[in-house]
Structure formats: structure tokens, C-alpha cells
Amino acid sequence: MEDLTADTTSGKKRRTRRTITTILIVVVCVIAAVAFAVLSCYQHTSSRRPDNQYSGTIEQVDVLEGALAYVGTHPKYKSRYYNIGYPDDGYGVCTDVVANAMKAAGYDLMELVSEDIVAHPDYYDIVEPDKNIDFRRVKNLQVWFRNNAISLTTDVSDTQEWQGGDIVIFENHIGVVSDRRNKDAVPYVIHHNDPWQKTYEQDIGGADEILDQMRSLTGGCILAGNGSHIPNKQLTELMEFISAQYFL
Known part of the structure; x- marks a missing residue:
């Protein structure tokens, strides 16, 4: 009976660790995706200028x-x-x-x-x-x-x-x-x-x-x-x- 209880407790701990690990991986992936999105589009301006009549002196x-x-x-x-x-x-x-x-x-x-x-x-x-x-x-x-x-x-x-x-x-x-x-x-x-x-x-x-x-x-x-x-x-x-x- 004691061995079953120990195995059950150990199994719960492993599942908890896996859950925490999965959550951390998801969080890291989300942060990385946001960082990539920000770095890839942040503050860029096209160097190709329009050919129109709105330029001045x-x-x-x-x-x-x-x-x-x-x-x-x-x-x-x-x-x-x-x-x-x-x-x-x-x-x-x-x-x-x-x-x-x-x-x-x-x-x-x-x-x-x-x-x-x-x-x-x-x-x-x-x-x-x-x-x-x-x-x-x-x-x-x-x-x-x-x-x-x-x-x-x-x-x-x-x-x-x-x-x-x-x-x-x-x-x-x-x-x-x-x-x-x-x-x-x-x-x-x-x-x-x-x-x-x-x-x-x-x-x-x-x-x-x-x-x-x-x-x-x-x-x-x-x-x-x-x-x-x-x-x-x-x-x-x-x-x-x-x-x-x-x-x-």
C-alpha cells in the first residue's frame, strides 16, 4: 500500500513538472514570436519614394x-x-x-x-x-x-x-x-x-x-x-x- 502511494505521489510530481515545463516553453515561444514581430517590422520606412507632385523646394x-x-x-x-x-x-x-x-x-x-x-x-x-x-x-x-x-x-x-x-x-x-x-x-x-x-x-x-x-x-x-x-x-x-x- 505504501509503495502504491509513493508511486502515485511520484507520478503527480512528474506530471506537474511536465505541465510547468510545457507552460514555460509556450511562454518562451510567445515572447520570442512577439520579439521577432517587433524587430521585423519596428520603425522601418521604405527607401523607395513616390514619384508625385507633392515634393517642395x-x-x-x-x-x-x-x-x-x-x-x-x-x-x-x-x-x-x-x-x-x-x-x-x-x-x-x-x-x-x-x-x-x-x-x-x-x-x-x-x-x-x-x-x-x-x-x-x-x-x-x-x-x-x-x-x-x-x-x-x-x-x-x-x-x-x-x-x-x-x-x-x-x-x-x-x-x-x-x-x-x-x-x-x-x-x-x-x-x-x-x-x-x-x-x-x-x-x-x-x-x-x-x-x-x-x-x-x-x-x-x-x-x-x-x-x-x-x-x-x-x-x-x-x-x-x-x-x-x-x-x-x-x-x-x-x-x-x-x-x-x-x-x-
Whole structure:
């Protein structure tokens, strides 16, 4: 009787071990499958560009190509502080897409935003400016672009006013307008929003409220948000100059 009890207990233990082993194997296989899926499709953007009419000026092309070159390095999403300003370790956030894209076109936003904060502190809600991080904040880039670039339409149905290399600003997010379009001719956006997005270049133009679409001064175009082709800062300075000349 004792031998039967021992054999039964031993058999239960073996079955329990087999069950646990099977569960562990299944868990490992699931994790491996998820990891493979993420690594195989994570953040890849096609190098083949569409042949269409939505490319802009040479400068806009530089911005677009700069954005594509940056995401082509497959940066991983993580917000960190860098003493040199620009991330150099393979990590980044949405503002780094724009900063690197603009740098490819000859605009160093780290320097430009810092200079604008010093020159116009009232435009920025910053207690202690920090050159290394200020240009990597969406709200600061929004102010800088409004002060130094042309404000365009935010209506994605106005498809002809969207060109590759423009900058698009959402609530707490920013990206570069692609030359790729969906079936309705709404542009894709090159951006970096979180660690789990499948590609850097996505059809998100109508997903969230767009606050601004901007274009650098030499890019030309129309539909300035203040009713003119003049950026807000220059418009303010022009009005102050006119007021000083004619009304004092």
C-alpha cells in the first residue's frame, strides 16, 4: 500500500513538472514570436519614394531627406537628457526627428531656439533656459516655428498645400510631412511617438488635431496663419516699427 502511494505521489510530481515545463516553453515561444514581430517590422520606412507632385523646394527636400536619414538609423524611443543636446546613443523622441531633419537643411535648432529664447523671453514660458534640452520640447519648437517660419493651413483636405518637408505640430507631438500620400491624398507623417509604433512614416494626418503646419522662410508658399506671408515675430516687429515711425 505504501509503495502504491509513493508511486502515485511520484507520478503527480512528474506530471506537474511536465505541465510547468510545457507552460514555460509556450511562454518562451510567445515572447520570442512577439520579439521577432517587433524587430521585423519596428520603425522601418521604405527607401523607395513616390514619384508625385507633392515634393517642395530644394530646402524642403533637404528637410524631408534629413528626416528619412535620421529614422533610417532606427532610433529607439526614450526621453533622456544629453549634455551635448543631440542624442548620440541611438535613442530619441519626436522632436529629434525634426531637429535632425532641419539640421540636414542647414538649421541648427539647438542654437536657433536658444538664441530666440534669449532675444524674446516673453514668447517662451521658460523659467531657466537650458540650451541642451529647450530645442527638444514641442512647445518651444512651436513658438520658434511660429516666430520664424510661414504658418500654413491645418486642413488636411487642402492637399495641395501640404508638401514633403513641411513641419506638422500636434498637441504635444511634432513631425515632418512626408511626400507619401494615402488614397485621399492626405500626407503621411514622419515621426517618432512611442516604442511600439510599427513604422516611422504613418498615415496619421487625420488622427489628431493639428495645431500648426509650418514651412521655412525660403520655402515660399501661402496661407499664413496671421493673414500674411510674414511670421509672427517679424510681423510684430514690423508693426512696432511702423508704430514708432508714424504714431509717436
